[in-house]
Amino acid sequence: MSLVISDDLVRASGFSENELFLEIVLMLFRQDKISLGKASELVGLHRMQFQNCWQIEISVSIMMSLSFKMTLILYRMRISCDHSK
Template structure:
């Protein structure tokens, strides 16, 4: 499934398409909708780079056992 964001929304945001996508990913992470591993994967950033992005924004990194399980499933290490 794909999501189409109109040019009008992108222009109104004042961000590039890639910047807007990153903002959405970070918002999903902040709301605990996705794990940090999934967020870095979606952002196409190495985990450390994504963590640095969060740190620059003063966003607390939450990571617990359920996040670990999700990340392991995403990596195909758990069934």
């Protein structure tokens, strides 16, 4: 099954096509409608990448533009900050 979302709706959302797709996947994941594995597969990330991004709540626009390496750096920075408190 395919779902077509009009260009008007994409523009009205304020998201790019990729950001809107990710937002939909995240919504389905948060509501336990799809598994971690399915969500990560749909957005094209390894499960750990998706889980790390979701757990540290990177915004949609940042998550779509970061490489795995940058995601890992941010995750490590958060851990370092948490341990220094």
